[in-house]
Amino acid sequence: MKSPQKGFNTICTHEGEIIDEQFKGAISPIYLSTSYAFEDVETKRYPRYFNTPNQEALCKKIAKLEKGEASLIFGSGMAAISTSLLAFLQKGDHIVLQRTLYGGTANLVKQEFEKYGIEFSFVDSQNTKGFEEKIKKNTKVIYIETPSNPLLSITDIMGVVELAKKNDIITMIDNTFASPVNQNPIELGIDIVIHSATKYLGGHSDILAGAVISSKKNMDIIFQLAINLGGSLSDFTVWMLERSIKTLGLRVQQQNKNAQKIAEWLETHPEIAAVYYPGLTSHPDHKIAKKQMKGYGGMLSFELKEGLDISIFQKELKLIKSSMSLAGVESTILSPTLTSHSLLTEEERKQQGIKNGLLRLSIGIEEKEDLIHDIEQALQKIKILDSTLI
Numbered sequence: 001m002k003s004p005q006k007g008f009n010t011i012c013t014h015e016g017e018i019i020d021e022q023f024k025g026a027i028s029p030i031y032l033s034t035s036y037a038f039e040d041v042e043t044k045r046y047p048r049y050f051n052t053p054n055q056e057a058l059c060k061k062i063a064k065l066e067k068g069e070a071s072l073i074f075g076s077g078m079a080a081i082s083t084s085l086l087a088f089l090q091k092g093d094h095i096v097l098q099r100t101l102y103g104g105t106a107n108l109v110k111q112e113f114e115k116y117g118i119e120f121s122f123v124d125s126q127n128t129k130g131f132e133e134k135i136k137k138n139t140k141v142i143y144i145e146t147p148s149n150p151l152l153s154i155t156d157i158m159g160v161v162e163l164a165k166k167n168d169i170i171t172m173i174d175n176t177f178a179s180p181v182n183q184n185p186i187e188l189g190i191d192i193v194i195h196s197a198t199k200y201l202g203g204h205s206d207i208l209a210g211a212v213i214s215s216k217k218n219m220d221i222i223f224q225l226a227i228n229l230g231g232s233l234s235d236f237t238v239w240m241l242e243r244s245i246k247t248l249g250l251r252v253q254q255q256n257k258n259a260q261k262i263a264e265w266l267e268t269h270p271e272i273a274a275v276y277y278p279g280l281t282s283h284p285d286h287k288i289a290k291k292q293m294k295g296y297g298g299m300l301s302f303e304l305k306e307g308l309d310i311s312i313f314q315k316e317l318k319l320i321k322s323s324m325s326l327a328g329v330e331s332t333i334l335s336p337t338l339t340s341h342s343l344l345t346e347e348e349r350k351q352q353g354i355k356n357g358l359l360r361l362s363i364g365i366e367e368k369e370d371l372i373h374d375i376e377q378a379l380q381k382i383k384i385l386d387s388t389l390i
């Protein structure tokens with residue numbers, strides 16, 4: 001009998017696993033050796049060559065989850081991003097990028113590319129026409145990130161893919177916010193998918209890692225630069241990441257459900273001025289999100305009504321922790337103005353629609369009723385404080 005295609009959670013649990021022939025243990029053994037015997041010229045095992053047993057096992061799992069042919073695991077999301085970009089860009093080339101990018105990616109481009117002689121253009125709107133207007137004869141790469149941080153705006157992936165194919169341009173996407181549970185860009189025609197595995201793939205706020213997934217041909221080009229730049233991940237963390245991904249599907253499904261309910265609740269709350277979540281029909285990009293996403297993710301943002309103090313609100317939260325990162329099993333919150341986007345000028349934040357009263361919530365796997373209760377009690381406290389001040 002022909003075996004059926006494995007389902008997502010089966011891939012998360014088993015794909016690539018190393019079978020423990022010696023002791024018949026249930027999980028992949030961990031190989032921490034940095035030194036392996038010479039077998040042949042082709043198989044020179046060494047951690048910086050991205051080919052230890054644990055790295056190879058995890059790469060199989062991640063490639064399968066993102067529907068790619070091959071993948072590489074890096075020491076951080078930024079190592080994955082910088083290596084991928086530099087592998088496809090040379091002196092005299094041009095790249096078009098969405099303006100609303102993770103700050104580290106934008107800084108890499110703005111602070112480093114000039115010295116390599118690589119030209120770049122940022123696109124202010126996320127519609128396909130905006131990208132088209134920036135394309136030049138020497139454009140080699142279009143780079144997008146959707147949903148975006150912190151307003152969860154959506155780039156039309158298929159629109160960008162069509163445009164890029166017409167112009168013979170490589171497409172790259174940062175798929176961190178969606179995770180492979182909610183969005184598989186390779187199925188939509190994207191060439192290279194990148195993750196900060198520090199976020200949903202890791203999912204427990206205890207791993208720093210990155211991943212790139214693509215065709216074997218593209219991964220070979222990235223690999224050639226990767227071994228020279230040396231951004232591989234230690235095998236202990238590789239093993240932890242393999243373990244974390246076993247629950248990726250379960251975690252993100254719960255985060256999706258929680259986020260949808262909490263976004264709907266916030267939208268009707270009298271103390272809330274605005275909610276940004278692609279799963280809401282009121283979200284301006286909801287239709288595009290519905291077309292290209294399988295779920296809407298665990299990230300949402302909202303604004304308190306004018307006059308309500310976001311710092312006091314965050315301090316009053318008992319369950320939801322104030323935190324700079326995201327995508328853990330625990331719910332966390334931050335103010336983009338004070339943290340992730342503090343390096344932008346007031347004007348730049350305004351251009352991107354980031355108001356001072358905006359809060360970005362990373363929804364965890366707790367019970368949604370407990371999260372709603374936490375937000376409600378904090379809102380009630382700041383309302384009382386606000387009225388006693390008057």
Ligand code: PLP
Nearest residue numbers: 076077078102174176196198209
């Ligand atoms: N991409 C996104 C969307 C991120 O949020 C981050 C980090 O916050 C990165 C990339 C960079 O990843 P790392 O911190 O693992 O280098």
